[in-house]
Amino acid sequence: MVSMSSTPAPHTTHDVTNQPPPLAPYDASADPALLEGLRREGAGWAEAGVRALGRRAGSAEAQEWGDLANRHEPVLRTHDRYGHRVDEVDFHPSWHALMDVAVTAGLAGSAWADDRPGAHVARTAGGLVWNHTEAGHGCPVSMTYAAVPALRHQPDLAKVYEPLLTAREYEPGLRLPTEKRGILAGMGMTEKQGGSDVRTNTTSAAPTAEPGVYTLRGHKWFTSAPMCDVFLVLAQAPDGLSCFLVPRVLPDGTRNPFRVQRLKDKLGNRSNASSEPEFDGTLAWLVGPEGQGVKTIIDMVNCTRLDCVMATATLMRKTLVEAGHHVRHRAAFGARLIDQPLMRGVLADLALESEAATTLTLRLAGAADRAVRGDTGERAFRRIATAVGKYWVTKRGPAFTAEALECLGGNGYVEDSGMPRHYREAPLLSIWEGSGNVNALDVLRALTRDTATREAYFAELALARGADARLDAAHARVERLLDGATEARARRVVETMALTLQASLLVRHAPPAVADAFCASRLDGDWGHSFGTLPDSADVTAILDRALPEHL
Numbered sequence: 001m002v003s004m005s006s007t008p009a010p011h012t013t014h015d016v017t018n019q020p021p022p023l024a025p026y027d028a029s030a031d032p033a034l035l036e037g038l039r040r041e042g043a044g045w046a047e048a049g050v051r052a053l054g055r056r057a058g059s060a061e062a063q064e065w066g067d068l069a070n071r072h073e074p075v076l077r078t079h080d081r082y083g084h085r086v087d088e089v090d091f092h093p094s095w096h097a098l099m100d101v102a103v104t105a106g107l108a109g110s111a112w113a114d115d116r117p118g119a120h121v122a123r124t125a126g127g128l129v130w131n132h133t134e135a136g137h138g139c140p141v142s143m144t145y146a147a148v149p150a151l152r153h154q155p156d157l158a159k160v161y162e163p164l165l166t167a168r169e170y171e172p173g174l175r176l177p178t179e180k181r182g183i184l185a186g187m188g189m190t191e192k193q194g195g196s197d198v199r200t201n202t203t204s205a206a207p208t209a210e211p212g213v214y215t216l217r218g219h220k221w222f223t224s225a226p227m228c229d230v231f232l233v234l235a236q237a238p239d240g241l242s243c244f245l246v247p248r249v250l251p252d253g254t255r256n257p258f259r260v261q262r263l264k265d266k267l268g269n270r271s272n273a274s275s276e277p278e279f280d281g282t283l284a285w286l287v288g289p290e291g292q293g294v295k296t297i298i299d300m301v302n303c304t305r306l307d308c309v310m311a312t313a314t315l316m317r318k319t320l321v322e323a324g325h326h327v328r329h330r331a332a333f334g335a336r337l338i339d340q341p342l343m344r345g346v347l348a349d350l351a352l353e354s355e356a357a358t359t360l361t362l363r364l365a366g367a368a369d370r371a372v373r374g375d376t377g378e379r380a381f382r383r384i385a386t387a388v389g390k391y392w393v394t395k396r397g398p399a400f401t402a403e404a405l406e407c408l409g410g411n412g413y414v415e416d417s418g419m420p421r422h423y424r425e426a427p428l429l430s431i432w433e434g435s436g437n438v439n440a441l442d443v444l445r446a447l448t449r450d451t452a453t454r455e456a457y458f459a460e461l462a463l464a465r466g467a468d469a470r471l472d473a474a475h476a477r478v479e480r481l482l483d484g485a486t487e488a489r490a491r492r493v494v495e496t497m498a499l500t501l502q503a504s505l506l507v508r509h510a511p512p513a514v515a516d517a518f519c520a521s522r523l524d525g526d527w528g529h530s531f532g533t534l535p536d537s538a539d540v541t542a543i544l545d546r547a548l549p550e551h552l
Helices: 032-040 044-057 060-071 093-104 119-130 138-151 155-165 293-329 341-372 376-407 409-413 419-425 436-449 451-462 469-483 487-509 512-523 540-547
Strands: 075-079 085-090 185-188 204-207 213-219 230-237 240-247 259-263 274-287
Touching (some): 032 119, 032 540, 044 119, 060 093, 075 259, 085 259, 119 293, 138 155, 138 185, 138 293, 213 240, 230 274, 230 293, 293 376, 341 376, 341 487, 341 512, 376 409, 376 419, 376 451, 376 487, 409 419, 436 451, 436 487, 469 512
Parallel strands (some): 185 230, 204 230
Antiparallel strands (some): 075 085, 204 213
C-alpha cells in the first residue's frame, strides 16, 4: 500500500534556469565608438547630457514606454460623437512620454537655436542613445528638426515659427501654433500616382487675393505624424511644383481642412501614425519661390536622410546589445554562448558593422554642423556622403537585425523579446526619404552636377592614404568605378564608396583590431556572405571587449 503525504510536491517544472535576466536597466551610451565620435566631431561639451540620456533610455521605465507605444497603436477619429469632422489621432500616454523626453532633450529643432559648435553632433548623439527606446516617435522629432532650414527660405514665416520649432517644449493637441510654447512639423511630399517621383504630384495650389497665400486641393499618400502643428507640403502652383507651409489650425483659431482619410497599416513603425490627408480649400503659405519646391524642400530631405542613417545605427547598436546580453547569460552544449568560438565570431562581425555605422553617422553629423556654419568643403562632403551613407547603412539594417535576432534563437522570435519589433522596423529606414535606387542615382547626379562633391569625398579618403594597403587599393577602385559609372551600376558604385569611406574612418579613428578586421573582410574579400565569417586573423576578443563592455 502506498502512503500519501500531506505535503505537496514542489513545482520544480516552473523553476526558471538558463535564461538571461532582464537587460534593463542598462546604459545605452556605453559605446566607445559613440563617445569618441562625439568628442572628435566637436561636441565633447555635450557628453554628460548624452550619458544621462543614455542611462534614461536604458531604464526599465523608458523601455516599457517603447513597448507600450507599439502595443497600443494610434487610433484615428475622423468625427466626434455629433458628426463633426475632427480628424484627431489618439496616442497612448507612453507615446507622449517618449516625445516629451525627446523634445526636452533637444532632439527636435533646438540645435538650430544653439550657437555652440557641435550642436548638431550633440543632437545626433542624443538620438543614437534615446532611440534605444523605440523608433516610431523619432519621425516627428526628425521632421521638426528638418523643417527649420527649409522654412528659412521664407524669412517672414521663419520669424514666426522657428522659435516654436526650436523650443524644448512638448505641447500635444491641436491649438493655434502661436499660442503654444513649442510645436512640431510634418511633411507631405508623395502622392499615390508617383511616390518618390514628386514632380508628378497633382495636388494643386491656387493663389488667393492675399500675397503668398494659396488654397490646396489634392490627396497625399504618406504623411507621417498627422497631429503635428504645421506641415511642409509640395503642390503644383501656376509656375510649377512649389513648397508650402500648411498649419492644422489657422490664425483665426479655426481648423484648416486636413481630412485624414486613413492611417497606414504598416509592417513596422507601428507607434507612429502615417496618414493619407486630403486637402480641399486648405490654406497654405508659399515657402521659397514658385516652381522651386524640390530645391526648397531638399534641405529638409538632407536632414531626414541623416536621421535615417542615425536610426539604423541605433537599431544596430540596440540589437547588438540585446544579443550580447543574451549570450552572456545563456549556456548550450556545456558552455556559455559568449564563450563559444562560432558565436563570438558572429558577435564580433556584428560589432564591426555597428561601429562602422555609428562612426559614419557622427562624421556626417559633424559635416552637417560645420556646413551650416559656412564651411563650403564640409557642405560638399555632406551632400555626397549623406546620400552614400543613407544608401548603404540602411541597406545593412535588415540583415544585421535578423542575425542579432538569431543570436537569441527561438526566444528572439517571440514578441516579448522586442526583437520582432526591431526586425520589422529595419526595412523602413531604407525606404523613407528615398529608397535604395533613388539614393544611388542621387549620388551619381551629385557627382555629375557638382565636381566639388567628388573632390570632397576623395579629400576625406586621402586623410588615411598610406595607412593601410587594402584601403589604398579600395581608393583606387572607387576612382575607376566612378570614371565608368552608369545608372545600371549605381548600386555597385555607391556600395564601394560607402565601404571605402567607412574603412577610411575606422583606419583613422578606431583601434587597430577593429580597423584591420573591417579592411580584411569588407575591402579585401576575406569574408563570406553572412555575418560570422571573419578571417582567422581577426582579433575577436579585442573587438568584443570594446563593443560589449561588462559594465554595459
